[in-house]
Amino acid sequence: MKKETVLIQDTETAVKVQNSRIAAVRKKDIAKKAVRVYDKDLIGIGGAMGDIGWNTLEKSAVEDLESGIPYPHGIEGGLRDHRDYRRKSFTDEGLQMAMEKILGTLNEKFPALRFSEGLKQKETLHRMENTDGLDLEYRDAHTELFLLVKEKEGANLFDNMIVYYGRDFDVDGFLDHADRFLTAHLEKASLPEGEKVPVFFLMNDSLLGFLNRALNGEAYATGSSLLSGKLDAKIFNERITIEQNRDPEIAFTPFFDTEGVVKPCDKVELVKDGKLMNVFTDKQTASEYDLAHTGAASGGHDDVPSLSGAPLRFVPDAKNIANSLNGEPAILVSVTSGGEFTADGNYGAPVQCAYLFDGKRLLGRLPEFSIKSSLFDMLGKDYIGTFETDILPYTDKPLLQGFRMEIIR
Amino acid sequence: MISFPKHLYTDVRIEEIVDTRIRFKRKKLREQKTRRNKGAFIRVFDGERWYYGAVTDLGKLQSHVDELAAMATPVEGIEEHPVVKALEANERKEIRFEKDSVTKIPLEKKRGLLEEVLAFADDEAIVNTDAFYVDNRTMKKFFSSKGADLTFDKETTGIGITLDIAHGENKDRMSTSKAKSRFKDLKDAKGYFAEEIEKDVDFVKRAMPVEGGEHPVLFSPLATGVFTHESFGHKSEADFMIGDETMKREWSIGKEIGPEILSIVDDGGVEGSGLTPFDEEGTAAKKTHLIKEGRLAGRLHSALTSASLQEEPTGNARAVDFTFEPIVRMTTTYIEKGETPLQEIIQSMDKGYLVDTIKHGSGMSTFTIAPARAYRIENGEIKEPVKISVVTGSVFETLAHVEKLSSEFELLSFVGGGCGKMEQFPLPVGFGGPYTLVSKLKVQ
Numbered sequence: 001m002k003k004e005t006v007l008i009q010d011t012e013t014a015v016k017v018q019n020s021r022i023a024a025v026r027k028k029d030i031a032k033k034a035v036r037v038y039d040k041d042l043i044g045i046g047g048a049m050g051d052i053g054w055n056t057l058e059k060s061a062v063e064d065l066e067s068g069i070p071y072p073h074g075i076e077g078g079l080r081d082h083r084d085y086r087r088k089s090f091t092d093e094g095l096q097m098a099m100e101k102i103l104g105t106l107n108e109k110f111p112a113l114r115f116s117e118g119l120k121q122k123e124t125l126h127r128m129e130n131t132d133g134l135d136l137e138y139r140d141a142h143t144e145l146f147l148l149v150k151e152k153e154g155a156n157l158f159d160n161m162i163v164y165y166g167r168d169f170d171v172d173g174f175l176d177h178a179d180r181f182l183t184a185h186l187e188k189a190s191l192p193e194g195e196k197v198p199v200f201f202l203m204n205d206s207l208l209g210f211l212n213r214a215l216n217g218e219a220y221a222t223g224s225s226l227l228s229g230k231l232d233a234k235i236f237n238e239r240i241t242i243e244q245n246r247d248p249e250i251a252f253t254p255f256f257d258t259e260g261v262v263k264p265c266d267k268v269e270l271v272k273d274g275k276l277m278n279v280f281t282d283k284q285t286a287s288e289y290d291l292a293h294t295g296a297a298s299g300g301h302d303d304v305p306s307l308s309g310a311p312l313r314f315v316p317d318a319k320n321i322a323n324s325l326n327g328e329p330a331i332l333v334s335v336t337s338g339g340e341f342t343a344d345g346n347y348g349a350p351v352q353c354a355y356l357f358d359g360k361r362l363l364g365r366l367p368e369f370s371i372k373s374s375l376f377d378m379l380g381k382d383y384i385g386t387f388e389t390d391i392l393p394y395t396d397k398p399l400l401q402g403f404r405m406e407i408i409r
Numbered sequence: 410m411i412s413f414p415k416h417l418y419t420d421v422r423i424e425e426i427v428d429t430r431i432r433f434k435r436k437k438l439r440e441q442k443t444r445r446n447k448g449a450f451i452r453v454f455d456g457e458r459w460y461y462g463a464v465t466d467l468g469k470l471q472s473h474v475d476e477l478a479a480m481a482t483p484v485e486g487i488e489e490h491p492v493v494k495a496l497e498a499n500e501r502k503e504i505r506f507e508k509d510s511v512t513k514i515p516l517e518k519k520r521g522l523l524e525e526v527l528a529f530a531d532d533e534a535i536v537n538t539d540a541f542y543v544d545n546r547t548m549k550k551f552f553s554s555k556g557a558d559l560t561f562d563k564e565t566t567g568i569g570i571t572l573d574i575a576h577g578e579n580k581d582r583m584s585t586s587k588a589k590s591r592f593k594d595l596k597d598a599k600g601y602f603a604e605e606i607e608k609d610v611d612f613v614k615r616a617m618p619v620e621g622g623e624h625p626v627l628f629s630p631l632a633t634g635v636f637t638h639e640s641f642g643h644k645s646e647a648d649f650m651i652g653d654e655t656m657k658r659e660w661s662i663g664k665e666i667g668p669e670i671l672s673i674v675d676d677g678g679v680e681g682s683g684l685t686p687f688d689e690e691g692t693a694a695k696k697t698h699l700i701k702e703g704r705l706a707g708r709l710h711s712a713l714t715s716a717s718l719q720e721e722p723t724g725n726a727r728a729v730d731f732t733f734e735p736i737v738r739m740t741t742t743y744i745e746k747g748e749t750p751l752q753e754i755i756q757s758m759d760k761g762y763l764v765d766t767i768k769h770g771s772g773m774s775t776f777t778i779a780p781a782r783a784y785r786i787e788n789g790e791i792k793e794p795v796k797i798s799v800v801t802g803s804v805f806e807t808l809a810h811v812e813k814l815s816s817e818f819e820l821l822s823f824v825g826g827g828c829g830k831m832e833q834f835p836l837p838v839g840f841g842g843p844y845t846l847v848s849k850l851k852v853q
Contacts, residue, residue, distance in 0.1 A: 016459075016734075019652040024459035025480065028732060030448075031465055049446045050465030067441040067516075114653065117831060146831075155659040155805065156774045157649045213582065222536040224573035224580050304432075304440045338777025340768060340798045343581035346618070348798035348853030350775040368775060370801065372621075372853060408853075 001062075002075055004036040004130035004260070005054065006047075006301050013092045014120040015099040017147070020107050022099055022118075025092070034302040036130075037061045043071035047302020069304055073283040076260035077132025083255060085248050086141040087167045090121045098171050102145075105175050110182050114152050120144040126254045136262070138254040143169035149185065160185055160334055160353045160365075165252070166396035177393050180362060189356035189364025191331070191409060198330035198384055199371060200321070200357060200402040202394055203314070206349060210341040210375060211242065212309040215270050217281035217296075221289035226345055226375070230276050236379040238274040240386075243267045244294050245313040250397060258305040259283055261295030268294040270312070280310040316399060318385035322359030330402070331366065332357035332392075345375035360391070370408040378403040411474060413554035416483035418454040418493045419474060420553035422689055423447070423467065424731040427512050428545040431520050435537055436527055441516065448731035449473075450689075455481035456490045463732040488555065491716035497692045498556040505686075506564040506590070511544040514592050519544070522596055526568055529603040532610045537573035542566075543824050544592070549687075557691040563684055565837065566592050567824030570602065574613040581616075583609035583781060585766070588822035588837075590680040608765075612782045616794040619783070619852060625761035625812075626800055626850045627754065627786065630819035632764040632778060634840025636847075637673055637744050638828065639772030640804050645675070645699045645707075646725070646737040646830075647714035657718070664705045667808040672745040673700040675709055677724045681822035683741030683839030685727060690735055692724040699742075700808075711737050729833045738830060741839030747814025751844050754813045756789035762852060763791055764800060769826075777801045802850045815844035 009031050016024040034047035035057040044067070046060025090098060099119045106115060123141040128134060142165065149160040162178055191197075201207075219225040227235060246255050247266040255266045259282060270278045281289075282297035285307050297305035318324060332355045339349020350370050356363040373382065384402030392398060413419045425447050432440040451462040451474055460477040464470070487493055523542040530538050544566035551559040567588030574581055585605040589595040628636050643649075650656040677685035677694030685694055690712050698706040710718070711726035714737055726735035755763075765782040778800045785792040802810075820841035827835025 018648070022458060024461055024734065026461035026463070026734060027477070028463040029465070030463065030732060045442060047442075047444060049448060050467070064442060067438075069438060069440060148831075150653075152653070153655050155655060157643060158773070218537060219573060219582075222573055223575045224536050224582065226580065228575075228580075302442070302444065306432075306434070306439060335773070337773050338769075338771035338775070338779065338799060338801070340777075340779035342796040342798045343579075343613070343616075344618075344796065346796070346798055348621075350777055350799070350801045352773045352775055370851065370853065408851075 002038040002131050003058065004075060004128065006034040006036070007125070007127040008032040008301050009125040010122065012120055012122045013095055015096050015118045017099065017103065017118040018116050020103060020115045022096065022103070025096065032301040033057060035061045037065060038071060038075060039065055041070060041072040043069050043304060045302050045304065071304070073287065075130055075132055076134045077130060079133070079262065080135040081262060082137040083248065084139040085167065086123070086139055088169065089123070089141045090143065095119060095121050101171055102175065106178060109179065112152055112186065113182065114150045116148045116150070117146045128256065128260050130260070134260050136256050136260060138248060140248060140252065142167050142252060145169065145174065149182065163394050165394065168396050173393070184355055184362035185365050187364035189366055191366050191369060191407060192329040192356070196404050196406050198325060198328060198402050199405045200330060200332045200400050202392060203399055203401055206339040206341060206347065207378065208312055211312055215279050215312070216307065217279040217285040217289065217291050218307055220279040221285070221291060227276060231279070233276055234274050235276050236271060236274045237383040239317040240271055240274050240379055240383065241269060241315040241317070242271040243269055243313050243315060244280050244296055244310045246311055250313065251311045253311055257282070257295045257297040258299050259295070259297040261297065263295045282307040314386040314399065314401060316386050316388045318387050321387050321389065321400065321402070324384055324402070325359045330357045330359065331355070332362060341375060347373050347375065347378070372406040372408060373403060411471060411552060414453070414474065414478035414483070416485050416487055417478055417481050418487050418554055419478070420452050420551065420557065420691065421449060421470065421474065422731065423449045423550040425548040426545065429511070429516070429519060429543065431523055431542040433523060433527055433538070433540045441520065443516070450728065450731045450734065451477055452734065453477040453481050454487070454492065456484045456487055457482070459734070461734045492713050493555065495712040495716040495722055496553065496555055496690055497722065498553065499687065499691055499693055500556065500558045503561040503686055506546065506562050509591055509593065510546055511564055511566050511592050512546050523568060525599060526570060526602045529606045530570065530572060534574050534576040534610050534614060535572050536575045538570065540568070540570040541825070542568050551687065551691045553691060559687055559691055561686050563686070564590055565682060565824065566595050568595065568602065569825040572606065572609055574610055576614045579613050579616065581613045583613065585609065586823045586825050588682050588824045590684065608782060612794045616796045619795040619797045621853050623849050624852050625758060626847050626852065627758065627761060627763045628845045628847065629763070629765045630841045630843060631821055632767055632780070633744055633842040633845040634821060635767050635770040635778055636845065637842060638739060638742055638838070638840050639770040639776040639778065640802065640807050641673060641699070642739050642742045643772045644804060645709050646739070647708045647710050647718055648737040651714060651717045660705060660708070662705050662707070665703055666705055667700060667703040667811055669703045670747055670814055671700055671703050671808065671811050672698065673742065674698055674745060675725070675739055675742045677740035679741040679820065679839055681741060681820065681839040682837035683739070683822070685724060685740045688724045688726040688735060689728045690726040692722045692726065694724045694740070697723045709737050709739065711735060727836060729836045733833050736830065736833065738836055739828065739838050741820065743820060743840055744814065744842035744845060746816060746818035746843045748816055749813050751815045751817050754815055754844060754846050755786060755791060757813070758786045758789060761786045762795065762797065772804060774804060775801050776804050776807070798853050800850050800852055807847060807850065810848045811845060812848045813846040818843045
């Protein structure tokens with residue numbers, strides 16, 4: 001019988017803001033543990049939250065073998081890889097002082113606005129070890145700022161949001177960015193003329209969600225993906241490269257999947273120069289459908305590893321947004337909530353908050369509107385590019401992505 | 410026994426959770442487990458700030474309480490603070506599910522029920538299935554320095570099934586789920602899955618592109634529930650109004666915001682996903698009319714918001730689990746039933762769409778509903794299925810466009826999702842209502 005242990009330890013301090021003042025401080029200390037045992041092509045798992053002994057969990061895992069859950073795949077082994085991505089970290093007091101400074105400055109500069117939510121400092125440890133010599137450890141710490149912005153004279157629940165998620169949070173740098181962002185928020189602008197205009201996103205969640213479905217190996221193999229049958233075919237604009245990317249520097253996730261698989265450089269190219277190279281898979285999907293194994297198993301600490309989604313990332317393919325616009329006015333979307341793709345790839349979404357944008361500066365806030373396009377237009381003829389940018393420093397290495405889209409006023 | 414620190418308000422919520430998860434992928438067993446977890450959430454209040462702690466090592470509860478208390482500033486007379494005064498101090502043991510608890514049902518029976526439901530997925534167009542059975546028993550204990558001493562339970566049991574359907578060039582992923590408070594009621598709901606699977610397959614095989622624009626939209630009870638939740642429910646959560654004079658003016662009690670036929674209720678006492686016998690502050694469940702006959706009649710409160718707005722607490726301070734603090738959330742929210750038979754409503758429509766099931770919804774200034782199954786209506790008849798990406802409307806205007814409510818009415822509960830608010834997702838909620846005709850919404 002082979003044995004594998006999983007430990008996840010999360011600690012967090014959060015400073016919670018309500019009505020532009022600190023209302024609460026929250027501390028978390030949550031441990032999650034699991035033991036997996038493998039015997040005769042079966043897997044048994046015992047898991048719990050809290051300080052439960054490993055022996056107790058192992059006993060549960062052995063009992064769980066009776067459930068008869070098949071796992072006919074070998075386990076990983078012979079690899080020790082310990083990585084620590086922790087850099088800057090706020091103390092509890094430092095975090096409160098940072099939030100006080102941010103609120104003090106924003107309240108003074110923007111008396112017409114109200115702020116809520118807050119600032120967090122999180123630290124995480126993921127460890128996976130097994131009897132075949134696998135010994136993986138990932139440690140990380142990051143700061144997360146999430147402020148909802150509401151106009152005091154407005155009747156919306158909130159009107160905009162400012163976010164940061166990363167390891168190098170700098171209060172003064174953030175305040176400079178917030179100043180530009182909120183000044184533009186209070187400036188009214190008109191939608192650019194024309195039915196189809198350049199629209200930029202801080203990576204569109206609906207698009208990544210839809211691609212997660214289309215590039216899922218199981219959906220691909222069973223014929224239910226929009227991309228089924230198109231491996232090795234050109235599917236998107238030739239500038240587009242999409243990776244399954246587990247590099248913690250970028251993805252803020254462990255560099256190994258829930259089966260303990262580590263890929264070279266922590267990434268696998270799924271789409272390269274517009275051509276479909278791979279779909280993402282776990283061990284089961286790769287073996288069942290004879291697909292390349294990409295190490296995309298997911299699931300909770302005490303779940304049987306399985307395939308659901310993968311951390312996808314567009315590789316930046318352009319640098320200068322203003323040059324790509326060539327003087328044409330554009331839109332930068334700050335808040336779009338509720339958009340969706342139909343099964344055949346048509347996309348529609350309301351845009352609750354957006355800016356007029358010249359590629360360098362935010363020129364004012366636009367009235368609400370809707371956008372319309374399709375997957376193959378967005379990633380085909382209407383694709384403008386994926387840009388590394390410091391215009392909106394919402395993380396340490398932010399990306400902006402642009403498409404020409406139909407505007408419904 | 411917790412020793413509460415002096416001159417501070419303190420409460421402790423302890424949760425003991427037993428849950429089961431059984432999962433089949435492509436009709437093969439992939440997971441079958443029962444887990445037991447324990448954790449606690451501690452709150453300390455000094456009149457200025459709250460200090461929260463989420464912990465899993467219950468043996469050290471007292472030291473966690475003391476650690477949080479050390480961060481606070483003790484205030485003599487804290488019990489006279491308006492927020493503390495608004496907190497209820499109920500002492501009760503209310504165990505309603507022990508007799509036929511899901512923990513007493515053998516795993517084989519749960520697995521057998523899931524296999525029976527999966528057997529309905531036999532159409533050749535179904536190329537992949539992912540089905541799960543889940544149940545959850547949560548025992549909660551709540552103690553406060555004000556004297557609250559509560560022990561109560563909550564149970565949910567449910568099945569969810571996701572189908573990948575491919576028929577020629579028509580492909581889609583369809584999901585359906587149902588939750589009940591008791592296993593025997595879930596067993597009785599098998600027929601629901603058979604009907605839903607059949608409708609999903611038919612939809613994918615025949616769905617046509619939609620003609621976008623502004624149209625009348627008829628919502629099913631399920632879609633009505635999401636519409637109510639997203640278009641209005643979040644607006645009724647009073648934490649958005651603290652210290653906000655504009656919001657208080659805009660949402661003043663008595664204001665007319667819909668037609669006279671429209672009444673909206675939130676009720677934490679309804680069994681199902683939204684059941685909240687006591688909220689996470691120990692306040693007992695209440696039935697709250699948010700809109701009565703078209704006029705704003707109430708809103709949802711925690712102790713903090715009720716003290717701030719000088720209204721009665723409603724038992725709506727909820728948290729997704731023991732790792733989060735309570736914030737104002739809905740429980741089971743619904744539109745009360747109308748008087749017009751569904752058939753009569755359909756016959757009255759020249760053109761429009763029926764939204765039958767949904768993928769998701771969201772609500773800001775513009776609310777959206779992403780339909781899963783939708784149908785065109787013409788000359789009083791339901792026609793072919795249509796693919797709609799989103800239906801959108803303004804939360805400020807749409808309720809005024811509610812035109813008809815059916816006499817048919819249904820409350821629903823689900824597993825595998827829930828309501829999201831800021832960092833807390835997914836919170837189980839219940840919703841539903843009658844079939845609801847809205848005279849104009851944007852369809853894309």
